[in-house]
Amino acid sequence: MIRLFLLVFTFTIPIPYFTLAQSQEIHHNVKAAFIRNGDLWLKINEEEKQITKGSNIHSPQWSYDGKLLLYEKEVPSTVMQNGIQNELWIYQVKSNEHKKIFYDGVNPLWAPNKNILSFQSGGILNVSDLKQFYNVALGVHGYTWLPDGSGFIAASQAQLRPDGWTKPIIYKIQLQNDYKDVHFFENATPIFTVPNEVGVDKEKIMSITLSDFRFSPSHKWISFIISPTASLAMDRNILSILSSNGEKFKELDEVITYGIGKPQWAPTKDVLAYIAGGGRIVFGFKNKTLTVSDIAPNSKTLTPSKYAELAFTWVDDKTIISSRIHEAEWSNDQQTHPDPSLYAINITENKQANITNPPKDLGDYDPMYIPALHKLVWLRGKSISDKHRDVWIGEPNGKHSEEWIRNVENIEIYGALN
Secondary structure, X not given: OEEEEOOOEEOXXXXXXXXXXXXXXXXXXXXXXXXXXOEEEEEEOOEEEEOOOOOOEEEEEEOOOOOEEEEEEEEEOOOOOOOEEEEEEEEEOOOOEEEEEEOXXXXXXXXXXXXXXXXXXXXXEEEEOOOOXXXXXXXXXXXXXXXXXOEEEEEOOOOXXXXXXXXXXXXXXXXXXXXXXXXXXXXXXXXXXXXXXXXXXXXXXXOOEEEEEEEOOOOOEEEEEEEOOHHHHOOOEEEEEEEOOOOOEEEEEEEOOOOXXXXXXXXXXXXXXXXXXXXXXXXXXXXXXXXXXXXXXXXXXXXXXXXXXXXXXXXXXXXXXXXXXXOEOOOOOHHHOOOOEEEEEEOOOOEEEEOOOOOOOOEEEEXXXXXXXXXXXXXXXXXXXXXXXXXXXXXXXXXOOEEEEEEEOEEEEOOOEO
Protein backbone atom coordinates (compact mmCIF):
# COMPACT_ATOMS: atom_id res chain seq x y z
CA MET A 1 0.00 0.00 0.00
CA ILE A 2 1.32 3.43 -0.93
CA ARG A 3 1.01 5.90 1.93
CA LEU A 4 1.65 9.61 1.51
CA PHE A 5 2.32 11.35 4.82
CA LEU A 6 1.62 15.05 4.50
CA LEU A 7 2.74 17.91 6.73
CA VAL A 8 -0.41 19.92 7.30
CA PHE A 9 -0.72 23.51 8.47
CA THR A 10 -3.64 25.63 9.53
CA PHE A 11 -5.28 27.86 6.94
CA THR A 12 -8.61 29.56 6.51
CA ILE A 13 -10.94 27.36 4.46
CA PRO A 14 -13.65 29.17 2.48
CA ILE A 15 -16.65 27.02 3.41
CA PRO A 16 -19.93 28.66 2.36
CA TYR A 17 -22.44 29.45 5.06
CA PHE A 18 -25.88 31.00 5.37
CA THR A 19 -26.76 34.26 7.03
CA LEU A 20 -27.76 34.37 10.68
CA ALA A 21 -31.40 34.89 9.75
CA GLN A 22 -31.38 31.74 7.63
CA SER A 23 -29.69 29.83 10.47
CA GLN A 24 -32.43 30.78 12.91
CA GLU A 25 -35.22 29.93 10.48
CA ILE A 26 -34.30 26.35 9.61
CA HIS A 27 -33.83 24.83 13.06
CA HIS A 28 -37.48 23.80 13.05
CA ASN A 29 -36.78 21.46 10.10
CA VAL A 30 -34.34 19.33 12.11
CA LYS A 31 -35.71 16.03 13.39
CA ALA A 32 -33.67 14.50 16.19
CA ALA A 33 -33.92 11.47 18.48
CA PHE A 34 -31.69 11.43 21.53
CA ILE A 35 -31.02 9.60 24.78
CA ARG A 36 -31.26 11.55 28.04
CA ASN A 37 -30.80 9.79 31.39
CA GLY A 38 -31.52 6.42 29.78
CA ASP A 39 -34.78 7.46 28.09
CA LEU A 40 -35.67 8.28 24.49
CA TRP A 41 -36.57 11.87 23.56
CA LEU A 42 -37.49 13.63 20.31
CA LYS A 43 -36.93 17.20 19.21
CA ILE A 44 -39.10 18.22 16.25
CA ASN A 45 -40.20 21.77 15.38
CA GLU A 46 -38.11 23.04 18.30
CA GLU A 47 -40.26 21.03 20.74
CA GLU A 48 -38.72 18.42 23.03
CA LYS A 49 -40.82 15.37 23.84
CA GLN A 50 -40.03 12.45 26.15
CA ILE A 51 -40.94 9.15 24.45
CA THR A 52 -40.08 6.56 27.14
CA LYS A 53 -39.98 6.76 30.92
CA GLY A 54 -37.88 4.78 33.36
CA SER A 55 -36.31 2.64 30.64
CA ASN A 56 -32.79 1.69 29.60
CA ILE A 57 -32.90 2.80 25.97
CA HIS A 58 -30.09 3.01 23.44
CA SER A 59 -29.23 3.15 19.71
CA PRO A 60 -32.16 4.99 18.08
CA GLN A 61 -32.35 4.72 14.26
CA TRP A 62 -34.62 6.63 11.87
CA SER A 63 -36.32 4.76 9.04
CA TYR A 64 -35.46 5.89 5.50
CA ASP A 65 -38.52 8.21 5.36
CA GLY A 66 -38.25 9.53 8.93
CA LYS A 67 -41.72 8.31 9.87
CA LEU A 68 -40.59 5.51 12.17
CA LEU A 69 -37.95 5.30 14.86
CA LEU A 70 -36.29 2.10 15.99
CA TYR A 71 -34.96 1.92 19.53
CA GLU A 72 -33.45 -0.83 21.67
CA LYS A 73 -34.38 -1.52 25.28
CA GLU A 74 -32.37 -3.54 27.79
CA VAL A 75 -34.59 -5.57 30.13
CA PRO A 76 -34.07 -8.49 32.55
CA SER A 77 -33.76 -11.78 30.71
CA THR A 78 -36.74 -14.12 30.67
CA VAL A 79 -34.54 -17.19 30.14
CA MET A 80 -31.25 -16.50 31.96
CA GLN A 81 -31.04 -15.70 35.66
CA ASN A 82 -29.53 -12.23 36.25
CA GLY A 83 -29.11 -11.87 32.50
CA ILE A 84 -30.10 -9.06 30.15
CA GLN A 85 -31.98 -9.25 26.87
CA ASN A 86 -32.22 -6.59 24.17
CA GLU A 87 -35.75 -5.82 22.99
CA LEU A 88 -36.34 -4.13 19.63
CA TRP A 89 -39.10 -1.51 19.53
CA ILE A 90 -40.62 0.75 16.85
CA TYR A 91 -42.09 4.19 17.58
CA GLN A 92 -44.44 5.74 15.03
CA VAL A 93 -43.95 9.50 15.18
CA LYS A 94 -47.32 10.59 13.80
CA SER A 95 -49.54 8.27 15.84
CA ASN A 96 -47.33 8.22 18.96
CA GLU A 97 -47.57 4.40 19.02
CA HIS A 98 -44.95 1.95 20.31
CA LYS A 99 -44.63 -1.63 19.11
CA LYS A 100 -42.26 -4.38 20.21
CA ILE A 101 -40.72 -6.13 17.19
CA PHE A 102 -38.62 -8.80 18.91
CA TYR A 103 -37.89 -9.85 22.46
CA ASP A 104 -34.08 -10.32 22.10
CA GLY A 105 -32.35 -9.10 18.94
CA VAL A 106 -29.10 -7.38 17.99
CA ASN A 107 -27.62 -5.40 15.07
CA PRO A 108 -30.93 -4.03 13.74
CA LEU A 109 -30.84 -2.14 10.42
CA TRP A 110 -33.54 -0.38 8.43
CA ALA A 111 -33.79 -1.21 4.73
CA PRO A 112 -32.44 1.69 2.62
CA ASN A 113 -35.68 2.27 0.68
CA LYS A 114 -38.63 0.79 2.60
CA ASN A 115 -39.89 0.36 6.15
CA ILE A 116 -38.55 -3.16 6.58
CA LEU A 117 -36.29 -3.97 9.51
CA SER A 118 -33.54 -6.58 9.69
CA PHE A 119 -31.89 -7.94 12.86
CA GLN A 120 -29.98 -10.90 14.22
CA SER A 121 -30.80 -13.36 16.95
CA GLY A 122 -28.54 -16.27 17.83
CA GLY A 123 -26.74 -16.20 14.48
CA ILE A 124 -30.02 -16.07 12.51
CA LEU A 125 -30.64 -13.10 10.20
CA ASN A 126 -34.27 -12.01 10.24
CA VAL A 127 -36.46 -9.43 8.51
CA SER A 128 -39.61 -7.86 9.90
CA ASP A 129 -42.40 -6.12 7.99
CA LEU A 130 -43.39 -4.69 11.41
CA LYS A 131 -46.26 -7.16 11.60
CA GLN A 132 -44.23 -10.33 11.98
CA PHE A 133 -40.67 -11.49 11.44
CA TYR A 134 -39.16 -14.04 9.04
CA ASN A 135 -35.92 -16.04 9.21
CA VAL A 136 -33.71 -15.23 6.20
CA ALA A 137 -30.31 -16.88 6.75
CA LEU A 138 -28.40 -18.98 9.27
CA GLY A 139 -24.86 -18.61 10.58
CA VAL A 140 -24.62 -14.85 9.99
CA HIS A 141 -22.24 -12.68 11.99
CA GLY A 142 -21.89 -9.32 10.19
CA TYR A 143 -24.17 -7.98 7.46
CA THR A 144 -25.65 -4.99 5.67
CA TRP A 145 -28.49 -4.35 3.23
CA LEU A 146 -27.83 -4.25 -0.51
CA PRO A 147 -28.21 -0.64 -1.72
CA ASP A 148 -31.51 -1.42 -3.52
CA GLY A 149 -32.99 -3.24 -0.52
CA SER A 150 -33.26 -6.54 -2.44
CA GLY A 151 -31.15 -8.53 0.00
CA PHE A 152 -27.95 -8.52 2.00
CA ILE A 153 -24.21 -8.80 2.05
CA ALA A 154 -23.55 -11.15 4.98
CA ALA A 155 -20.56 -12.90 6.50
CA SER A 156 -20.00 -16.08 8.45
CA GLN A 157 -17.64 -16.18 11.42
CA ALA A 158 -14.49 -18.33 11.49
CA GLN A 159 -14.88 -21.47 13.60
CA LEU A 160 -12.25 -23.31 15.61
CA ARG A 161 -11.96 -26.99 14.66
CA PRO A 162 -9.49 -29.74 15.61
CA ASP A 163 -7.38 -28.91 12.54
CA GLY A 164 -7.45 -25.11 13.08
CA TRP A 165 -9.61 -22.14 12.23
CA THR A 166 -11.93 -22.01 9.26
CA LYS A 167 -12.06 -18.85 7.12
CA PRO A 168 -14.83 -16.23 7.20
CA ILE A 169 -16.88 -16.17 3.99
CA ILE A 170 -18.81 -13.23 2.53
CA TYR A 171 -22.16 -14.03 0.87
CA LYS A 172 -24.75 -12.24 -1.21
CA ILE A 173 -28.26 -13.12 -0.03
CA GLN A 174 -31.28 -12.32 -2.20
CA LEU A 175 -34.69 -11.82 -0.63
CA GLN A 176 -37.86 -13.13 -2.20
CA ASN A 177 -40.89 -10.83 -2.46
CA ASP A 178 -42.73 -13.22 -0.19
CA TYR A 179 -40.57 -13.52 2.93
CA LYS A 180 -42.41 -16.70 3.86
CA ASP A 181 -40.92 -18.55 0.89
CA VAL A 182 -37.30 -18.54 2.09
CA HIS A 183 -34.84 -21.27 1.11
CA PHE A 184 -32.03 -20.76 3.60
CA PHE A 185 -29.17 -22.28 1.63
CA GLU A 186 -30.35 -21.66 -1.93
CA ASN A 187 -30.56 -17.87 -1.60
CA ALA A 188 -26.99 -17.42 -0.28
CA THR A 189 -24.19 -17.15 -2.85
CA PRO A 190 -20.56 -17.00 -1.62
CA ILE A 191 -18.64 -14.15 -3.26
CA PHE A 192 -15.35 -14.07 -1.29
CA THR A 193 -13.39 -16.14 1.22
CA VAL A 194 -11.25 -14.03 3.56
CA PRO A 195 -7.67 -15.22 4.14
CA ASN A 196 -6.90 -16.81 7.51
CA GLU A 197 -4.57 -13.92 8.33
CA VAL A 198 -4.68 -10.31 7.15
CA GLY A 199 -2.67 -7.20 7.87
CA VAL A 200 -0.62 -4.32 6.60
CA ASP A 201 3.17 -4.42 6.28
CA LYS A 202 4.44 -7.42 8.27
CA GLU A 203 1.88 -7.25 11.08
CA LYS A 204 -0.90 -9.83 10.79
CA ILE A 205 -4.04 -10.73 12.73
CA MET A 206 -6.29 -13.78 12.55
CA SER A 207 -9.50 -13.32 10.54
CA ILE A 208 -12.30 -14.33 12.91
CA THR A 209 -15.20 -11.89 12.46
CA LEU A 210 -16.27 -9.29 9.88
CA SER A 211 -18.30 -6.17 10.69
CA ASP A 212 -19.29 -2.61 9.67
CA PHE A 213 -20.05 -3.36 6.00
CA ARG A 214 -20.55 -0.16 3.96
CA PHE A 215 -21.15 0.29 0.22
CA SER A 216 -19.31 3.03 -1.66
CA PRO A 217 -21.40 5.69 -3.46
CA SER A 218 -21.04 3.86 -6.79
CA HIS A 219 -22.00 0.57 -5.08
CA LYS A 220 -18.93 -1.01 -6.73
CA TRP A 221 -17.00 -1.41 -3.46
CA ILE A 222 -17.68 -2.55 0.08
CA SER A 223 -15.63 -1.52 3.10
CA PHE A 224 -15.59 -3.71 6.20
CA ILE A 225 -13.52 -4.45 9.29
CA ILE A 226 -11.79 -7.77 9.95
CA SER A 227 -11.27 -8.61 13.63
CA PRO A 228 -9.37 -11.30 15.57
CA THR A 229 -10.61 -12.84 18.82
CA ALA A 230 -12.63 -10.52 21.09
CA SER A 231 -9.83 -9.54 23.49
CA LEU A 232 -7.34 -8.81 20.70
CA ALA A 233 -9.97 -6.88 18.72
CA MET A 234 -9.92 -4.13 21.35
CA ASP A 235 -6.51 -3.09 20.00
CA ARG A 236 -6.07 -4.31 16.43
CA ASN A 237 -8.44 -4.75 13.48
CA ILE A 238 -7.91 -4.43 9.74
CA LEU A 239 -10.03 -2.14 7.57
CA SER A 240 -10.44 -3.67 4.11
CA ILE A 241 -12.29 -3.12 0.85
CA LEU A 242 -13.83 -5.64 -1.55
CA SER A 243 -15.32 -5.12 -4.99
CA SER A 244 -19.03 -5.89 -4.92
CA ASN A 245 -18.52 -8.85 -7.28
CA GLY A 246 -15.93 -10.29 -4.88
CA GLU A 247 -13.06 -10.23 -7.39
CA LYS A 248 -10.80 -7.56 -5.84
CA PHE A 249 -9.76 -7.43 -2.19
CA LYS A 250 -7.37 -5.08 -0.37
CA GLU A 251 -6.30 -4.58 3.23
CA LEU A 252 -6.10 -0.83 3.92
CA ASP A 253 -5.03 -0.09 7.47
CA GLU A 254 -5.10 -0.92 11.15
CA VAL A 255 -8.06 0.52 13.11
CA ILE A 256 -9.92 0.15 16.38
CA THR A 257 -13.69 -0.23 16.63
CA TYR A 258 -14.43 1.35 20.04
CA GLY A 259 -14.13 4.94 21.16
CA ILE A 260 -13.51 6.60 17.78
CA GLY A 261 -15.51 7.42 14.66
CA LYS A 262 -16.25 4.70 12.11
CA PRO A 263 -15.00 4.65 8.50
CA GLN A 264 -17.15 6.67 6.08
CA TRP A 265 -17.30 6.95 2.30
CA ALA A 266 -17.41 10.40 0.72
CA PRO A 267 -20.93 11.52 -0.27
CA THR A 268 -20.61 10.91 -4.04
CA LYS A 269 -17.06 9.64 -4.75
CA ASP A 270 -15.46 6.29 -3.97
CA VAL A 271 -13.08 7.78 -1.41
CA LEU A 272 -12.97 6.25 2.06
CA ALA A 273 -12.02 8.22 5.18
CA TYR A 274 -11.10 6.53 8.45
CA ILE A 275 -9.11 7.00 11.64
CA ALA A 276 -6.03 4.78 11.41
CA GLY A 277 -4.05 3.40 14.32
CA GLY A 278 -4.19 0.52 16.78
CA GLY A 279 -4.41 0.56 20.55
CA ARG A 280 -7.50 1.34 22.62
CA ILE A 281 -8.05 4.88 23.89
CA VAL A 282 -7.13 3.92 27.46
CA PHE A 283 -3.59 3.36 26.18
CA GLY A 284 -3.45 7.06 25.33
CA PHE A 285 -4.88 9.80 23.12
CA LYS A 286 -2.37 9.12 20.35
CA ASN A 287 -1.72 7.15 17.17
CA LYS A 288 -5.15 8.05 15.75
CA THR A 289 -4.73 9.71 12.36
CA LEU A 290 -7.40 10.77 9.91
CA THR A 291 -6.67 9.08 6.59
CA VAL A 292 -8.36 9.11 3.18
CA SER A 293 -7.94 6.39 0.58
CA ASP A 294 -9.12 6.03 -3.00
CA ILE A 295 -9.64 2.74 -4.77
CA ALA A 296 -6.10 2.57 -6.20
CA PRO A 297 -5.70 2.45 -3.23
CA ASN A 298 -3.46 5.40 -2.48
CA SER A 299 -3.83 6.93 0.96
CA LYS A 300 -2.80 10.14 2.66
CA THR A 301 -2.75 11.11 6.30
CA LEU A 302 -4.36 14.42 7.25
CA THR A 303 -3.47 14.65 10.94
CA PRO A 304 -0.59 16.95 11.92
CA SER A 305 2.19 15.76 14.21
CA LYS A 306 1.37 15.66 17.95
CA TYR A 307 -2.39 15.53 17.31
CA ALA A 308 -4.95 12.71 17.29
CA GLU A 309 -8.49 12.37 15.92
CA LEU A 310 -11.61 11.13 17.71
CA ALA A 311 -14.40 11.34 15.10
CA PHE A 312 -15.27 13.04 11.81
CA THR A 313 -17.96 13.69 9.21
CA TRP A 314 -17.90 14.47 5.49
CA VAL A 315 -19.41 17.78 4.35
CA ASP A 316 -18.82 17.21 0.63
CA ASP A 317 -16.38 15.18 -1.46
CA LYS A 318 -13.45 17.42 -0.56
CA THR A 319 -14.29 18.66 2.96
CA ILE A 320 -14.15 16.81 6.28
CA ILE A 321 -14.93 18.11 9.78
CA SER A 322 -12.91 16.34 12.48
CA SER A 323 -12.88 16.32 16.29
CA ARG A 324 -9.17 16.69 17.07
CA ILE A 325 -7.10 16.71 20.25
CA HIS A 326 -3.49 17.23 21.30
CA GLU A 327 -1.79 13.90 21.93
CA ALA A 328 -1.72 12.91 25.61
CA GLU A 329 -1.38 9.91 27.87
CA TRP A 330 -4.52 8.38 29.34
CA SER A 331 -5.59 9.23 32.87
CA ASN A 332 -8.47 8.00 34.99
CA ASP A 333 -8.93 11.64 36.02
CA GLN A 334 -11.24 13.00 33.31
CA GLN A 335 -10.25 16.58 34.17
CA THR A 336 -6.79 15.91 32.78
CA HIS A 337 -8.03 14.63 29.40
CA PRO A 338 -7.25 16.84 26.41
CA ASP A 339 -10.28 18.76 25.15
CA PRO A 340 -10.97 18.43 21.40
CA SER A 341 -12.17 21.13 19.06
CA LEU A 342 -13.47 20.89 15.49
CA TYR A 343 -11.31 21.34 12.40
CA ALA A 344 -12.38 21.80 8.79
CA ILE A 345 -10.09 19.98 6.36
CA ASN A 346 -9.92 20.48 2.61
CA ILE A 347 -8.50 17.15 1.46
CA THR A 348 -7.66 18.29 -2.09
CA GLU A 349 -5.75 21.45 -1.14
CA ASN A 350 -4.46 20.17 2.23
CA LYS A 351 -5.78 23.25 4.02
CA GLN A 352 -7.06 23.03 7.58
CA ALA A 353 -8.77 25.46 9.94
CA ASN A 354 -9.85 25.32 13.59
CA ILE A 355 -13.57 26.21 13.50
CA THR A 356 -14.68 25.87 17.16
CA ASN A 357 -13.18 27.05 20.45
CA PRO A 358 -15.03 25.44 23.36
CA PRO A 359 -14.65 26.99 26.83
CA LYS A 360 -11.98 25.68 29.20
CA ASP A 361 -12.58 22.10 30.42
CA LEU A 362 -15.09 21.41 27.61
CA GLY A 363 -14.53 19.72 24.26
CA ASP A 364 -16.36 19.31 20.96
CA TYR A 365 -17.10 15.70 19.97
CA ASP A 366 -18.90 13.61 17.34
CA PRO A 367 -19.54 16.08 14.48
CA MET A 368 -22.44 15.28 12.12
CA TYR A 369 -23.30 17.10 8.90
CA ILE A 370 -26.92 17.45 7.73
CA PRO A 371 -26.82 17.93 3.92
CA ALA A 372 -30.44 19.00 3.46
CA LEU A 373 -30.00 21.84 5.96
CA HIS A 374 -26.33 22.68 5.34
CA LYS A 375 -25.87 22.42 9.08
CA LEU A 376 -23.18 21.00 11.35
CA VAL A 377 -24.16 19.39 14.67
CA TRP A 378 -21.82 18.22 17.43
CA LEU A 379 -21.71 17.32 21.13
CA ARG A 380 -19.96 19.55 23.68
CA GLY A 381 -19.00 17.97 27.00
CA LYS A 382 -16.44 17.47 29.76
CA SER A 383 -14.80 14.30 28.43
CA ILE A 384 -14.99 11.49 25.89
CA SER A 385 -16.95 9.42 28.42
CA ASP A 386 -19.32 12.22 29.51
CA LYS A 387 -22.95 11.07 29.27
CA HIS A 388 -24.44 14.51 29.88
CA ARG A 389 -23.20 16.55 26.94
CA ASP A 390 -24.96 19.38 25.12
CA VAL A 391 -25.79 19.47 21.41
CA TRP A 392 -24.57 22.43 19.37
CA ILE A 393 -25.64 23.43 15.86
CA GLY A 394 -24.06 25.86 13.42
CA GLU A 395 -22.75 26.48 9.93
CA PRO A 396 -20.18 24.09 8.40
CA ASN A 397 -17.43 26.63 9.13
CA GLY A 398 -18.45 26.96 12.79
CA LYS A 399 -20.12 30.36 12.34
CA HIS A 400 -23.41 31.26 14.04
CA SER A 401 -23.17 28.24 16.33
CA GLU A 402 -25.42 27.92 19.37
CA GLU A 403 -26.49 25.42 22.00
CA TRP A 404 -29.48 23.45 20.75
CA ILE A 405 -30.25 20.59 23.18
CA ARG A 406 -28.98 20.08 26.74
CA ASN A 407 -28.01 16.91 28.59
CA VAL A 408 -27.69 14.30 25.85
CA GLU A 409 -25.94 10.92 25.93
CA ASN A 410 -26.11 10.40 22.16
CA ILE A 411 -28.20 11.70 19.29
CA GLU A 412 -29.51 10.46 15.93
CA ILE A 413 -30.50 13.17 13.47
CA TYR A 414 -32.62 12.32 10.45
CA GLY A 415 -30.60 12.81 7.28
CA ALA A 416 -27.21 13.32 8.99
CA LEU A 417 -23.99 11.91 7.54
CA ASN A 418 -22.46 9.46 10.01
